[in-house]
Structure formats: C-alpha cells, structure tokens
Amino acid sequence: MAERGAFFGMTDERGVLRTSIAATLVISLLGIVFGLASGSFSIVFDGVYSLFDASMSGLSLIVASLITRHATSNRLPAILRDRFTMGFWHLEPMVLAFDGMLLSGIAIYAFINAIGSLLEGGRALEFDLAIVYAAVTVVACAAMAAIQVRANRRIRSDFVTLDIKGWVMSAGITAALLVAFCLGYAVEGTPWQGISPYIDPAVLAVISLVIAPLPISTVRQALSDMFLVTPADLKQHVDEVAQAAVRQHGFSAYYAYVAKVGRSRVIELYFIVPPDMPARTIAAWDGLRDEIGTAIGGEGPDRWLTIVFTGDREWAE
Known part of the structure; x- marks a missing residue:
C-alpha cells in the first residue's frame, strides 16, 4: 500500500x-x-x-x-x-x-x-x-x-x-x-x-x-x-550581476548569453580579463566563479551555468 x-x-x-x-x-x-x-x-x-x-x-x-x-x-x-x-x-x-x-x-x-x-x-x-x-x-x-x-x-x-x-x-x-x-x-x-x-x-x-x-x-x-528567446527578466538579472563583477574585479567587459528551455535556465558568462591583470591561482578563479554563481542564484539541477575568463574577445563573441 x-x-x-x-x-x-x-x-x-x-x-x-x-x-x-x-x-x-x-x-x-x-x-x-x-x-x-x-x-x-x-x-x-x-x-x-x-x-x-x-x-x-x-x-x-x-x-x-x-x-x-x-x-x-x-x-x-x-x-x-x-x-x-x-x-x-x-x-x-x-x-x-x-x-x-x-x-x-x-x-x-x-x-x-x-x-x-x-x-x-x-x-x-x-x-x-x-x-x-x-x-x-x-x-x-x-x-x-x-x-x-x-x-x-x-x-x-x-x-x-x-x-x-x-x-x-x-x-x-x-x-x-x-x-x-x-x-x-x-x-x-x-x-x-x-x-x-x-x-x-x-x-x-x-x-x-x-x-x-x-x-x-x-x-x-x-x-x-x-527558439531560445531570451527571457527579459533573467537577462536583466544576469546583466546586473555581471556588471557588478566587472566593477568589483576590474574586468574590461563581459558578454552574457541567456536562454530558458523548459524548466532549465541556460546562462553563459564571458568576462574579458585585461592583459595586465595580476595572475591568479586556479582556486582563486574557481572561487570567483562560485561568488558570481551565488549572486545569480537558482542553483540546482535545472541551472546550466558556464562562467569563462579570457583575454581574447573572440572566445566570447
């Protein structure tokens, strides 16, 4: 029973x-x-x-x-x-x-x-x-x-x-x-x-x-x-988080790609790192990813989040 x-x-x-x-x-x-x-x-x-x-x-x-x-x-x-x-x-x-x-x-x-x-x-x-x-x-x-x-x-x-x-x-x-x-x-x-x-x-x-x-x-x-139409509210939220990260950590720019597919939220963030920025350890970069991911919120099995740090804009465009 x-x-x-x-x-x-x-x-x-x-x-x-x-x-x-x-x-x-x-x-x-x-x-x-x-x-x-x-x-x-x-x-x-x-x-x-x-x-x-x-x-x-x-x-x-x-x-x-x-x-x-x-x-x-x-x-x-x-x-x-x-x-x-x-x-x-x-x-x-x-x-x-x-x-x-x-x-x-x-x-x-x-x-x-x-x-x-x-x-x-x-x-x-x-x-x-x-x-x-x-x-x-x-x-x-x-x-x-x-x-x-x-x-x-x-x-x-x-x-x-x-x-x-x-x-x-x-x-x-x-x-x-x-x-x-x-x-x-x-x-x-x-x-x-x-x-x-x-x-x-x-x-x-x-x-x-x-x-x-x-x-x-x-x-x-x-x-x-x-058709992967970008949800305006989710895009606005991701932009706010990314802009705050750019100001706080001195990145040159960012590129955000956002889509909603059923119950999932697909988010890709590319931060452009200045060539003269001091080197960081892998653990430091991962910690920064965790910080940004926490700010975005919605962590769970239905969130697909990719955060990339690169000095080459072609990787982000």
Whole structure:
C-alpha cells in the first residue's frame, strides 16, 4: 500500500501526472460509453478529448522522468547519457507545444462537426443519461483541478500547470453540457420541444470555440523556449550581476548569453580579463566563479551555468 501511495502521490511531479492519467482514463471511458448510450456526440467528444489529454499527460510523464533522472541520478542507460549529454530539457517545450496544438486542433474539428450536425437538423438524445454523466464528471474534474492546484503550489511544474488547464477546460465543457442537457430535459413535452435536437450540436459548437484558443499561451511560451528567446527578466538579472563583477574585479567587459528551455535556465558568462591583470591561482578563479554563481542564484539541477575568463574577445563573441 505504501508503494502505491508513492506511485500515485501528490508530492512530486510524476506522482501528480500518474494520478491525473488514471483519473482521465476513467472519465474518458465513461464519456465514450455514456455518449454512445445517450446519442450525444458532445459527450463522445468530451470522452475522446479526455483520452487525448491522458495520452499527452503520459508523454509529459515520460519527459519529466527523463529530465529528473538525468539531473539527479546515474540510472539512465549509457546510450542515452552518451547521446543526450546536455540533458532532456529541450523535450519539455516540444511536448507542451505539441499538446497545446493537438488539443486546439481537436476542438476545431469538433466545431466543424457540430456545424454540420446543426445544418442536418440536429440529433435526438437521451437527456437523463446525459445529465447523470455530466453531473458526475463536473464534480470529478473540479476536484482533480483543485487537488492539482494545491500540489503545484510547491512543485511548480509547467507540465502540471498545463494539466490543470486541461481539467479546468474539461470541467467547463461538462458544466456547459449539464446546463444544456437540463434545458433539453425541461423542454421535452412542451411547445419548445422542437429545439431539443439542436441543443447537443449547438452546445458542442460553442464549447469548441471557447476551448480552441485556451492552449495558445502555452504554445506561445513553448515556441519561445524552442527558439531560445531570451527571457527579459533573467537577462536583466544576469546583466546586473555581471556588471557588478566587472566593477568589483576590474574586468574590461563581459558578454552574457541567456536562454530558458523548459524548466532549465541556460546562462553563459564571458568576462574579458585585461592583459595586465595580476595572475591568479586556479582556486582563486574557481572561487570567483562560485561568488558570481551565488549572486545569480537558482542553483540546482535545472541551472546550466558556464562562467569563462579570457583575454581574447573572440572566445566570447
């Protein structure tokens, strides 16, 4: 029992993702079964959307495990360490971008199908089954989102953040479905019964339009990481530390190169040493590196820091 608790624990990134995948698969299967039984394409879409979300969470889990194992242990196979000597940080923005674009693409596809259904006269469905599914799913999605938000306050994982967005989106989708199904159930046997077949595709069209742009911010940030766009705040901080070191130790100049790749921070600092500067021991130069590294901060397995002292500017440019 203890091992299972750790495996599905909420104290680390991988445990949270495992728990999310298990919950998503259960909800996905429920959605597909209830959707087919009730005749609701919007519920089937909800289930399929959750299934794709679970597969993306699985991919995120694999990448998170590779990043963590490479940074904190030597248990990776030798062939992986030899071929990925700089780690697996670069895989994180790739997965986030692919995940966001895939989820948006699914929503756009669902919108097109919903419009086609509306033009064909809608579809009849069993509202009682649909209401039961929607009510249960809203509670489950809201609970998972709340649990993950609480866990991620300490973990601070981009993968978990994206997963939380997925749960919030699923809760919103299903809440809208619940309202629409209750409305459809209420108009049955009344003069308004004629709108009943249009409720399911109309709600699906609206929901699809709402959720399609939601992953855009995640995709934009992931693309920035992939293209090594320099974070302005990190660059400003590194410049301040480097300028202070130049003034304090009498260097001629410095060159700073900064990038964010997923959770990693890649920083390269080159200090130009005047030709007449007194010689120092290796221990003295290493001590200076430690001093500058401490001033930069963020020391840990996700910081890649290189500090070079040279008299030749060509090494720095």
